[in-house]
Amino acid sequence: MLFNSFGFLVFLPVVFLAYWYLFNRDIRLRNLFLLAASYAFYGWWDWRFLGLIIVSSATDFLIGLKLDTAMGAGKRKRWLALSIALNLGLLGCFKYFNFFLDGFSDLLSSLGMHADVPTLQIMLPVGISFYTFQTLSYSIDIYREQVKPTRDPVAFFAFVAFFPQLVAGPIERARSLLPQFQVLHRFDPVAAKDGLRQMLWGFFKKLVIADNCAPLVDAIFESDPATTPGITLFFGAFFFAFQIYGDFSGYSDIAIGTARLFGIRLSQNFAYPYFARNVSEFWRRWHISLSTWFRDYVYLPLGGWRGKAGRARNILVTFAVSGLWHGANWTFINWGMVHGLYHLPKVYSDASVKKTKPTLRDLPSMSVTFLLITLAWVLFRASSLTEAMDHLTHIASNFLLHPGSLLLHIMRPEMMLIVAMLLVEWRSRTDPHGLSRMPMSLGLRWGIYLLVTLTILLNMDLSTRHEFIYFRF
Numbered sequence: 328m329l330f331n332s333f334g335f336l337v338f339l340p341v342v343f344l345a346y347w348y349l350f351n352r353d354i355r356l357r358n359l360f361l362l363a364a365s366y367a368f369y370g371w372w373d374w375r376f377l378g379l380i381i382v383s384s385a386t387d388f389l390i391g392l393k394l395d396t397a398m399g400a401g402k403r404k405r406w407l408a409l410s411i412a413l414n415l416g417l418l419g420c421f422k423y424f425n426f427f428l429d430g431f432s433d434l435l436s437s438l439g440m441h442a443d444v445p446t447l448q449i450m451l452p453v454g455i456s457f458y459t460f461q462t463l464s465y466s467i468d469i470y471r472e473q474v475k476p477t478r479d480p481v482a483f484f485a486f487v488a489f490f491p492q493l494v495a496g497p498i499e500r501a502r503s504l505l506p507q508f509q510v511l512h513r514f515d516p517v518a519a520k521d522g523l524r525q526m527l528w529g530f531f532k533k534l535v536i537a538d539n540c541a542p543l544v545d546a547i548f549e550s551d552p553a554t555t556p557g558i559t560l561f562f563g564a565f566f567f568a569f570q571i572y573g574d575f576s577g578y579s580d581i582a583i584g585t586a587r588l589f590g591i592r593l594s595q596n597f598a599y600p601y602f603a604r605n606v607s608e609f610w611r612r613w614h615i616s617l618s619t620w621f622r623d624y625v626y627l628p629l630g631g632w633r634g635k636a637g638r639a640r641n642i643l644v645t646f647a648v649s650g651l652w653h654g655a656n657w658t659f660i661n662w663g664m665v666h667g668l669y670h671l672p673k674v675y676s677d678a679s680v681k682k683t684k685p686t687l688r689d690l691p692s693m694s695v696t697f698l699l700i701t702l703a704w705v706l707f708r709a710s711s712l713t714e715a716m717d718h719l720t721h722i723a724s725n726f727l728l729h730p731g732s733l734l735l736h737i738m739r740p741e742m743m744l745i746v747a748m749l750l751v752e753w754r755s756r757t758d759p760h761g762l763s764r765m766p767m768s769l770g771l772r773w774g775i776y777l778l779v780t781l782t783i784l785l786n787m788d789l790s791t792r793h794e795f796i797y798f799r800f
């Protein structure tokens with residue numbers, strides 16, 4: 328089920344009312360209801376894949392219990408290895424089978440051997456990259472003795488399948504989310520109101536920013552780079568930067584806001600990443616739940632910060648794996664590697680980490696960082712490495728072709744909407760979401776709500792319902 332669908336507009340109020348008014352006395356019954364609602368939400372897309380999330384949940388629930396009772400380091404390592412093998416095996420089968428098969432075929436061809444390697448038409452289950460990482464981190468944290476396993480299967484299954492964040496995150500850790508399914512929440516109107524505000528801002532970013540940038544981005548990336556002005560090609564990447572930001576951070580805002588309606592707090596997944604002053608800071612602000620997952624379960628186990636050479640190697644490996652997580656295509660792997668290379672100057676220069684609030688004096692460093700991120704997005708958006716290199720090459724070689732097109736793109740209505748979003752988020756750049764900082768006046772607050780709602784209604788593309796980009800991952 329999509330957040331931006333009529334079905335969700337019916338589903339959410341029904342689940343909300345039942346959660347607070349019918350299942351308000353027994354925590355186990357409430358979790359059971361929330362689990363059923365979450366499975367209905369997921370099964371709305373394709374009920375056949377419910378078996379996968381059930382298998383993934385059951386596997387790590389049982390392995391968690393075994394890890395807690397197993398005697399000896401050897402047995403505990405074997406149980407952890409089983410969890411890793413089953414989770415990554417499940418992910419690899421559905422997401423990477425044909426990618427690795429094609430790679431094997433290319434290797435044989437390079438050696439002068441012909442192999443008629445068959446491929447399978449495998450449908451990628453929505454959210455599999457997210458919930459497998461969530462259950463896998465549970466087993467790893469138990470192995471590390473950072474959390475104790477739960478013996479309540481209903482609470483655990485609800486933790487894995489919680490519908491607001493099930494299909495595109497945030498990727499939650501058991502230590503923060505699971506305990507919230509073990510207490511009987513009381514309705515908090517203040518939290519619920521703030522949740523609705525965050526949902527409204529999320530819908531604005533998705534329906535107004537992302538969905539209006541999408542057709543423009545598609546048209547530019549589908550054009551012939553050789554005959555397209557370099558300025559236009561650059562703005563294709565520019566508008567994609569805001570399409571993917573509006574789409575994914577919009578999803579996160581809707582998910583976090585929806586969770587607050589049920590008394591559940593999810594972790595912040597975006598912290599205004601385009602206000603970052605260097606690439607390292609960008610990754611502390613972009614898809615935070617994934618970047619911290621790779622830090623804790625890939626980068627640090629590889630050795631983390633031990634020595635400059637080792638640190639550089641570990642960064643490159645981690646970003647390459649992160650790129651592969653995003654999709655079974657060399658474009659994603661190279662996108663990850665580019666971000667790894669962006670980090671290397673900081674490794675060897677010992678540059679200090681900026682943790683202060685961005686100010687207008689940081690505009691030059693923010694602009695350079697945004698430019699680097701935007702050029703890398705070409706690799707993410709392109710369908711092949713050849714297409715990406717053509718796009719980037721012709722940005723440079725055709726940049727002075729039709730310079731008047733610069734004014735055309737700057738004056739686009741999409742640009743005006745992006746500027747409006749950035750102004751709102753700049754004002755709230757230290758807050759959880761764009762509408763956190765509201766005026767005290769009741770009239771002004773409702774004026775803003777109505778303005779945002781009216782902007783959504785006027786700019787919605789009713790002819791096409793765009794699914795969220797990260798559903799593909």
